[in-house]
Amino acid sequence: MAEKIVRNAEKKEAAPAKKAAEPVKKAAETVQKTAKKPQQTIVTPNKPTGGSTVGLRIGAVVLWVLALVCEVFAIMAAMQYFIPPFGMSPLVFLIIMIVLDLAFAIVAAQLWKKANHIKPMSEKRGKFLFYVWNELGVIMACICFIPLIILLLKNDKLDKKTKTIAAIVAAVALLITGVASADFHPITAEQKEEAEAQITTDVYWTQFGHKYHLNADEESGCPYIKNANTLYKGSVTEAIESGRTAICSYCAAHYAEAMGLELENLNVEEKEAVAPQVNIVTGQATAAPSATGGN
Ligand SMILES: [Zn+2]
Numbered sequence: 001m002a003e004k005i006v007r008n009a010e011k012k013e014a015a016p017a018k019k020a021a022e023p024v025k026k027a028a029e030t031v032q033k034t035a036k037k038p039q040q041t042i043v044t045p046n047k048p049t050g051g052s053t054v055g056l057r058i059g060a061v062v063l064w065v066l067a068l069v070c071e072v073f074a075i076m077a078a079m080q081y082f083i084p085p086f087g088m089s090p091l092v093f094l095i096i097m098i099v100l101d102l103a104f105a106i107v108a109a110q111l112w113k114k115a116n117h118i119k120p121m122s123e124k125r126g127k128f129l130f131y132v133w134n135e136l137g138v139i140m141a142c143i144c145f146i147p148l149i150i151l152l153l154k155n156d157k158l159d160k161k162t163k164t165i166a167a168i169v170a171a172v173a174l175l176i177t178g179v180a181s182a183d184f185h186p187i188t189a190e191q192k193e194e195a196e197a198q199i200t201t202d203v204y205w206t207q208f209g210h211k212y213h214l215n216a217d218e219e220s221g222c223p224y225i226k227n228a229n230t231l232y233k234g235s236v237t238e239a240i241e242s243g244r245t246a247i248c249s250y251c252a253a254h255y256a257e258a259m260g261l262e263l264e265n266l267n268v269e270e271k272e273a274v275a276p277q278v279n280i281v282t283g284q285a286t287a288a289p290s291a292t293g294g295n
Pocket residue numbers: 212213214215222223224225248249250251252
């Protein structure tokens with residue numbers, strides 16, 4: 001079961017990034033000096049789904065169909081096949097349909113991504129299929145908006161103002177939906193199986209980070225999560241299912257060997273998404289005598 005750990009909340013703001021040099025050592029010393037235990041609140045977040053993805057995938061498909069229905073209504077209104085109900089102007093009707101289209105498509109893609117993290121596709125199916133399967137949300141976003149945008153631009157039945165505004169709204173909706181639907185960190189079935197086989201201890205992740213970490217020790221733990229107010233703790237399966245598909249590169253370099261992990265088989269990414277300098281500087285900023293230490 002995954003846990004949410006809330007660490008000492010009243011932390012100071014990060015100092016300017018120029019002080020980023022040599023902070024970890026100092027921070028660690030401060031911990032020993034002050035030795036003040038941070039407050040930790042532990043709550044239970046979402047439980048794992050038990051491995052079934054059928055409901056998620058059906059839900060995604062139904063929502064994508066609803067999104068397409070909205071697009072068809074918008075196209076029909078733009079072609080003036082019918083007059084919008086309730087005395088609405090064509091522009092208002094078009095915008096309502098575009099917003100509904102966006103909402104259905106985004107929620108559908110989140111369900112789809114979640115299903116892909118619970119039951120990832122095998123890399124044996126080939127790169128092309130893997131890409132299509134994992135980025136289906138982006139493909140569907142294109143299908144849900146591009147025909148409408150083309151039609152609005154080519155349309156000569158609507159007045160120019162309605163046409164232009166609706167096309168711009170639809171283009172913005174396409175962008176938002178595409179970015180929200182993309183899976184920037186897909187995982188293969190093999191990578192997930194390997195992580196589950198190798199990592200049997202709890203792992204940690206932060207609210208916005210996209211990787212999981214091995215060591216959350218107050219002093220010797222990973223600096224990328226030391227300053228996180230809220231930490232989530234759970235099995236590596238739970239980490240992957242909540243979208244943390246790769247192991248943190250710092251943890252891989254510093255703790256994996258001692259834990260007996262075979263790194264070449266694990267999904268290790270080079271770059272770290274969270275801003276580590278800011279976090280580390282926070283450790284130094286709190287190095288004042290009254291501070292709570294570098295955690
Ligand atoms: Zn880490």
